[in-house]
Amino acid sequence: MSTEIEATAQQTAVEAEAPPQPIRGGLLGGLVKLARPKQWVKNVLVFAAPLAAGRIDEWAVLRQGLYIFAIFCIAASAIYYVNDAFDVEADRAHPKKKYRPIASGVVPVKLAWVLGPILGLIAIGLSFLLCNPGTALIVGLYVVLHVLYSFWFKHVQVLDLMMVASGFLFRAMVGGVAADIPLSRWFLLTAGFGSLFMVAGKRYSEMVLMGEEAAKTRASLANYSITYLRFVWQMSVAVTVLTYSLWAFDIPKGDATLAWQQLSLVPFGFVLLRYAVYVDEGTAGAPEDVVLKDKVIVGLGFAWLLMFVLGVFHV
Incomplete structure (x- = not known):
């Protein structure tokens, strides 16, 4: 392996072992961190289907892509709220996860249980109002399956891999469905x-x-x-x-x-x-x-x- 790859790999490993940064901004800062905005970069996959079809330059298609990008950010945040609320006791016993907003006590568990489902319903509702029923179906399946993943599927061999991979696949599909582009x-x-x-x-x-x-x-x-x-x-x-x-x-x-x-x-x-x-x-x-x-x-x-x-x- 080249020196450059070794250096990048070592930097990644060191950062993975680094202690978590303290949560700033109180409850609001905790809610933002709990939503994992760093992970929203995955949602650029919603533009994949329109790009592959050569229609990303059409304003109507791009607009739908922007809508569904924001919707998937909301939906993903809903999953993180529910997942961390469900795993709070296990996270508190973990050397790194104990610093997460809920496990550390910055965000109350009950508040996360309330906000998670609300965000999920908002994402499904917006996808129906701003896009079409097919988009709402995909967003709904994404939310439901990943909630089930948090509760059960992540402990089932092979299904856990399929569930996580399906999240990326749903993102890749939904941009085309929202813009009525054949996949x-x-x-x-x-x-x-x-x-x-x-x-x-x-x-x-x-x-x-x-x-x-x-x-x-x-x-x-x-x-x-x-x-x-x-x-x-x-x-x-x-x-x-x-x-x-x-x-x-x-x-x-x-x-x-x-x-x-x-x-x-x-x-x-x-x-x-x-x-x-x-x-x-x-x-x-x-x-x-x-x-x-x-x-x-x-x-x-x-x-x-x-x-x-x-x-x-x-x-």
Whole structure:
């Protein structure tokens, strides 16, 4: 592994072990931190389907994307409120999670139990009013399934991986549904297996990094072996590359434009290979930190995005 990757991996590992910052702003600051705004970056996936369809430049489509981005931020925050309220006793016994807003006493448990369902209902209602019934159905399924995940599914082998991966898939789907854009089967397969790669890679990294202590941090890891999780993330990344390739080479006959979407397979594949280094080393426990702090991944990501855009718009 190169020196640059080692440095980034070590920085990620050190930050993961750093003590949590104190919560500022009292109750309001606690409510904001409880909503996990740092995780909202995942919601940019709602723009994936309109971009892949080459319609992101239409104001009506972009507007729906902005609506659903905000709606998913609300829905995700609702899940975090309910999850942390449900896990409060376990979090208080954890060396790091005890500093979370509810576990530390900054946010009352009863208030989180009230606000969580309210935010979930608001998200579903807004998706129906601002978008369409199909969008409301997806948002509703996202909220219900992830509440069930917090209560039960996260302790069920394999289902826990599927539930977390489904959150990414729902985000990738909902942008197209909100804008009435047909979803490509290759797009759905790429998004689905790509999501599974990220989730299985995160769990694998946690096991590599923490060893026997991993199950104390995340109880569901007691159900897995490190070899099984390695199989899942390696299988899922292989299928992701395969389905993306099938999309990239699915060009209508007579299209004489330069095949940018085919060329986009190169940076796309190398991004996955670069990220897999962190997974294999056990330092991909926080995917958003790895992706944003590795300059090579960022550079390859921009190259992929440029080629992807040129391809879908037939430039």
